[in-house]
Amino acid sequence: GQQVMQIPQYQHVQEGEDFTTYCNSSTTLSNIQWYKQRPGGHPVFLIQLVKSGEVKKQKRLTFQFGEAKKNSSLHITATQTTDVGTYFCAGRNFNKFYFGSGTKLNVKP
């Protein structure tokens, strides 16, 4: 069955350090979306990647979609305390999203 694996499960960084989370799918994805969930909140959409090898940037966030459309990464440069939360990738295959287990980011001031 469809599986989306995400690593690491947790990441603790000092404010100002960089952070990366990786997402791998067992099958080729039509697209991948990234979400952020704050403690007690619901997932909030960040971005969607569709094309093989696509790279998109949002300020300090850089998103990449692998050439084979089976993996993706989210990189945050110079983390801030406002970046705290759990970051989920969600791979789309046939109209359904399959979420990774998320990477919980904690940023120490």
Added chain:
Amino acid sequence: DTGVSQNPRHKITKRGQNVTFRCDPISEHNRLYWYRQTLGQGPEFLTYFQNEAQLEKSRLLSDRFSAERPKGSFSTLEIQRTEQGDSAMYLCASSLGDFEAFFGQGTRLTVV
């Protein structure tokens, strides 16, 4: 607020009781999804609708679970004979075609 709305926000029920949750998607969104999320895990797909048609149902969804979207607008998720393992956050999301999904605040179910 024209986002996805879910009711109730919290539900505590005794084991064996039936519960029903409601989701009002963003108007004109043709797709509606139900997910279940437990602590420390990502949302797990349960089922989704395209307009009023339920197109897929996860194997996670036992026959105690049923979902409807009768007029292609709001949706309900019913759990019959609840069990303690049903305790989770139930999330609803809607999208317009393949565009991004917008999530509701979720309904937190506690089965005691």
